[in-house]
Amino acid sequence: MTLLQVMAADNAADVRVRTTDDAVIGAELAEHGITFGRWPVVDGAAAVDSDALLAHYADAVAELNASGRYQHIDIARIHPDDTNPEWPEVAAGARAKFLNEHRHAEDEVRFFAAGRGCFYLHLGHEVLAVVCEGGDLLSVPAGTLHWFDMGTRPDFIAIRFFEEEDGWVGDFTGDRISEAFPTLDELLTAS
Template structure:
């Protein structure tokens, strides 16, 4: 189930709000210019599928989204690792970034944690299959796939060529609970 946790940047250890109803998530994100909706994946794909397989399976929906929304380029993130027997400390953190163009995240399989740093708040959205998130240009964000990634994600961009992400230094990346923390915490994730 998708969920949204909202943190004030002055207290990233204590969430201000935890939402798990799609309507509540959509209205909270809309207030900061981000669109959230859900669109059933027409042809199921597996997390970690080859990029070519993902594109072939979703070609119809991909073309429809691109024409309806005016997107001109896309890429695919498809990762899956097998569970490990021992969990050690996290060895790397996601990188905060922004794009100069609007872009859409469409979760096709698995899950990931999309964090948005907007004004004084961080919006940590647990994205699952069927979630669409439209980010305005220049939105500071990071996407956490966890220590054992299991996700397939389409990203559609409002530019003819795939844009380069502008890395950003955001100290909050290390302060906000990551995907693995969310999944093991006693919260309703």
């Protein structure tokens, strides 16, 4: 389920909006210049290799990139591997990379082909937690303060769009704000 939870930046318990309604989510995000959309999902996307997945979404990708702005389009995948005894450390390391507040010099554009992850957008006096799932497209404007949580058991496939090859590199603020907000797992279990 796609979820938007809007909280006061100085008090995560002050929940101003909590909704799974795509129209409400899209409207709320649009007020902040954030694009939210939906594309159809591929059944069994985890079993589809990256080249075939990109080929499947070629028309949607071409429409999104009609201006030619995005020079680097790829797929990020992370799936649980219970056969690997090092998986818990691998997952924790992957998750920890983006749990602290940062910004990027270019827009952060992601389409979730499968799985889920949560973008936390620090917009002035509010933090918007956007839980994205398979089918969700999110475009966060350059310079937006945010962090990302893939959960304690990361499992997602996302098509990423970059203007520059190093567009994913974050400028970390050093602010520990993320520690005061519910994690992805906590958001999903809240009533």
